[in-house]
Amino acid sequence: MTKLNLNPPREVRERWDRRLALFAVATIALAWLVGALINGKPQPDCRTVLPGAIQCRVSGEIYEGVITNSDNTETVLGWATVSEAPGYAGPVKVMVGVNPAGEVIGIKVLEHTETPSFFDKVSSEGFFDQFIGMQANSIFALGEDLDGITRATFTSRAVSDAVREASYLLADEKTSLTVSREPQPIKFGLPETILLLLYGAGFVAHRGGFRYKAIVRWAMLITGMVVLGFVYNLPFTIAHINSLLIGFWPDWHSDLYWYLLVGGIFFVVTVDNKNPYCQWFCPFGAAQECLGAIGGAKVYNPGQYRYLLKNVQRFLAWSAIILGVLFRNPSFSSYEIFGALFSFNAAAVQWVVLIIILLLSLFVRRPWCQFLCPIDPITDLIHSSRRWITEALRKWQKKANPVTES
Amino acid sequence: MAEESKPGNGILKIIALPLIAICILLLLAYQVEQVSSVISPEATPTPISAYSIGGGSGISVEEEDHASTPTPNVSGLPPG
Helix, strand or coil: CCCCCCCCCHHHHHHHHHHHHHHHHHHHHHHHHHHHHHCCCCCCCHHHCCCCCCEEEEECCEEEEEEECCCCCEEEEEEEEEEEEECCCCEEEEEEEECCCCEEEEEEEEECCCCHHHHHHHHHCCCHHHHCCCECCCCCCECCCECCCCCCHHHHHHHHHHHHHHHHHHHHHHCCCCCCCCCCCCCCCHHHHHHHHHHHHHHHHHCCCCCCHHHHHHHHHHHHHHHHHHHCCCCCCHHHHHHHHHCCCCCCCCCHHHHHHHHHHHHHHHHHCCCCCCCCCCHHHHHHHHHHHHHCCEECCCHHHHHHHHHHHHHHHHHHHHHHHHCCCCCCCCCCCHHHHHHCCCCHHHHHHHHHHHHHHCCECCHHHHHCCCHHHHHHHHHHHHHHHHHHHHHHHHHHCHHHHC | CCCECCCCCHHHHHHHHHHHHHHHHHHHHHHHHHHHHHHCCCCCCCCCCCEEECCCCCCCCCCCCCCCCCCCCEECCCCC
């Protein structure tokens, strides 16, 4: 009986890696297409936001809610429309109803992919009640005419943005209200500033011969852990990749951080072939390294299981992307445990994994990154694809110009 | 750079591999649970919940009682 070889030679691994990469890309593309087909949505019912309306008529983007009187005439009770705005984990779709006086009389969140606990917090703390009775041309801005919900600002901002857009459309089209659309300010605060500084510090420290590389790297790790982790809970996750693939790109005015994080990482990985994030300022990587420094952690070599574990890690990443793309929900397949550590918000399973990983970090260098993190296989795939494309181009050039090459 | 241990050596051999395997199984179970919550929403609280205020019940056109006048109340609250 032949013994199963779990750690094949390099050439065999290389061949399998290419096949697996092609399989992964093809199946993700297929899931994307299937997801587009199965996620078609039925028309919403406007009566949910227009109290008393018996019938809904649709004209373009606007629904008209009417009631039939005893003399068979109709009275228009109001109008409704649907709009969406990016939340923390994808778009939040809202239907808004406005009466002929231009007052908001009903709102309904039709779809969202926010973390249930955050969404529940927004709905249970009376955030939605604030909209009722507001004029359709109000500012609908958190901190001005609306109170945001602490620790659920992304969700509450998404709802207010969507309500604003829908209300303004109705105010313009169906009421005599004047809407003044002020240009949306670009949100550039501490997380964005810190992120740019981290990229800058990483660029300097990456340069060959830089004397203070180790010190700068530790400073970056601790800054990342404290600011991007514990203070803002904004690490890079598989949900970012899924959002990118699905097309849930947030508004850059209100979420510049998303573009700086995702764009910056992909730019450096593809152009410079280096990973500016994982080893430099990943908040969870930093937390593991801090524990590793306390416990004297070493890089763990799982010997014959190394290739098997690598492929299991790839499978976890692949399945998270497939599910996110298939169900058009960037975050629900995101199995990372960062939320448990940085915002104390996670499923029971994630808490258990977090405890194991933190304990293991005392003895093993970055166990999460080495064996479980979905980001590592993705950056690997980009690096490998880059190498394969370069090799293929070189071979093609060699074939095309055999004289000049020889 | 941290020192690398010999393949599967010492205490790490006994502790690390089983713990990593447990984590993998737990994370796979988490993904399966997430998928089942979407496929059969009645089995577990749905993550895609809807909230409505000001209008009707949020139930489907077929189910809604046309005779009753919806009152501006909070309805369709997400479970949990």
